[in-house]
Amino acid sequence: MGHSGLNQIEKKAAFSLAAVFGLRMLGLFMILPVFAIYGEQLIGFSPIWVGLAIGAYGLTQALLQIPMGILSDKFGRKPVILGGLCIFLVGSIIAAMSETIYGVVVGRALQGMGAIASAVLALAADLTREEQRPKVMATIGMFIGLSFTLAMVAGPIVAESFGLSGLFWFTALLTIAAIFMIQFMVPFSVNKAPRGDNVALPEQLSHLIRHPQLFRLNLGVFILHMALTACFVTLPKQFVQAGLALEDHWQLYLPALLGSFFLMVPFMIFAIRKQKEKSMFAAAVLLLSVSLLFFWYLPSTLMTLSFLVVLFFTAFNYLEATMPSLLSRIAPAGQKGSVMGVYSSSQFIGAFTGGLLGGAIAANFGESMIFLVMSCFGLLWFIAATGMKSLQKSKSYSFSTTITCEQQADEIAEQLVLLPGVVEATLVHTEAVAYLKVDDKVADLANIKALLKP
Template sequence: MSATGLNSLEKKAAFSLATVFGLRMLGLFMILPVFAIYGPELKGYSPIWLGLAIGAYGLTQALLQIPMGILSDKFGRKPIILAGLVVFMIGSIVAAMSDTIYGVVLGRAMQGMGAIAAAILALAADLTREEQRPKVMATIGMFIGLSFTVALVIGPVITKSFGLSGLFWFTAILTVLAMLLIQFMVPNSVNKAPKGDNVAMLDQLSNLFTHPQLFRLNVGVFTLHMVLTACFIYLPLKLIDSGLLLENHWQLYLPALFGSFFLMVPFMIIGMKKQKEKEMFAGAIALLALTLALFSQLPNNLTTLVVLIVMFFAAFNYLEATMPSILSRIAPAGVKGSAMGIFSSSQFLGAFVGGALGGALSSSYGESGVFVVMACCAVVWLLIALGMKRQTKSKSFSFTTAFASEQQADDAAEKLINMPGVVEATLVHSEAVAYLKLDDKQADILQIKALLNP
């Protein structure tokens, strides 16, 4: 078993779980580039209902994300994941069989009820060693980003060939494939990672909601996904108006997404190496706000739209990639699962509000109203983000402990916090676990382990 790389079990867990997560997100994202064009064909259509159909999954995801994670801790990861996928598949079938906008909204809401993100991440943590866990989580994150790119490319192609119902039937087929992967490819977990690192704990949520730095991140991810969902109410129509046929939209999205990745990577490197992460983060929000404002003012010619879409996705991808990393450093030791649960719920709630608000704005104020209001929301986010504190470099660790009493654990915690390289320490005697944030260049891991296991 390599100490520096993933072993065979971890590789299998990483790629199978990442594929399951990616397939599910692909099914959710494919509607974005096509629904503004095909939605008006449904009975009962109105701009408000169109927005609700795009964002409905976000509300049920936000409400059920934390409870499903907690249930997975009680009843097992795989049973809860499979149950969630079944619900997701039923929702896809309901949407596929609907010829009214109301049926599609119901189906999308049911898709969101299969809220398995927390359970998948918890299973990934169970199947990996502490030092290899970030690599597995990064693999899952990469597949989520890839699924978004693929959705923008193949969504219009599938819908052009098979219609909107065909898109939802394709999503149901992807869900069956994901269920087969869970049942036959994903390893069974024999251990559980420390609870506080991967599953939300109800008694911690109230304090984390009011944590000043975490609050800024939660507002940020809410705003980012609100903007994304609201923009896709009109963006496909703008491309049609510019003369680009729906089935050719991938010819714009694909190079624009790749171009945005090339643009964002240098800024990520500068932010990390030059300790300018806060400035780069604020700059990305400013770029997002500027792009949204330009969308509302500039004419719908293809060249302008290509430039603006590249700018939009450069800002979006940078912010989407960096916020979880910042969260992992800001979250207090031992409550990362709870912090991530609130963060994920904020993300999905933003998607719902973006759909609902975007639909309402388009009904009352038209295309420019949507982009102007979203630009103002991005400016408000920028002002909030400027209050973020610079974070010292640290990594999160969890260690088993062997203390005879609560008092002995408290004494050890007092000694720990005064040791070189220990940024934060939380000892949970009832779980026999210690959650630490360490500067691993200064901390003596062997000395820490000796203290925790007297």
């Protein structure tokens, strides 16, 4: 399967695209730990509008994520990514210049319209060999996690020094840096990865939405990000009321997030080694729900809040890190792009719903009720998670093939699934490509390649 490590193009693609993704997500996340407090200075302030400002980007992201991926297939990855970053830049500037909360909502919605995630991931796939692609995707995922941690720390510091508008101007500067990186550092695409495995195809979406196992994960990521954005409608205020000044919030977020990473890693290793992934996944969902319940039930002392933040982010980070892996293993062969499209849209709709619902609950029932309602949603997710099937160990591969006849493709597909270690095989004769899910410890890749090029 080629060299064991990344080549120069793959290394450059991995770190430059991960940095672009991270810079953009940093700009989106930095508002979370500060807006509930600084938003009070804006004309038109109300809890509902605060929730909308926090979650507005999620709605436009969800609506445009799949279309932007399809456009990148037609017009090229870089032009679509650069266009999306320019829209994101305009949204950041509008938010920075707004003195009303309505202007900030418009700016945040425009930020979401720069929905480049699917195009960035597709470009990463174009620039990497199949066997090296997981390393590149893992690098991008690591930078997203790092950007969230950095945003929780940097948001309060930047807002304290430069105000809310300064935070959005800082986001605009990060976006300009990302534009330069795409133009001058990211390699131009040197090969075209198979379409269905990396970009969402509209004709596959309705079937995948109804898939029982995928539905559980899509519901899960919806609830996870709904809970996150809803909690940040009130959480910064809780810290201030407990005696922690806003400019000192990073002193809580940094150790809490680092602590949550250290706590989740042993559980991930245990789940993989002992093949307890389903059990540990359900346990993490339960931990998320219980931590939210305790936010509502226990007195809001600084010590209690600090402990619960660690519990919440241990569960959050575990789920955020493991769900894409579970998703890729459940995804039908050759449909990973469409599966990820539905998953990403569910995530962003969750973020929008969380902001809107959190603001509505705070306005009508009090801010502490946000935690109770989100805990109930978490329990629904736990019930759904316990119904998940145990997963087979497998990796997804795509191969070129010389088969261009439908009858021959059907015959070869039947032969492939009889080979040891082949879980699933799909041949798309019109594109001369084969998608396989295999247990690579058992499967003989040489035999597979020989069958695909008769």
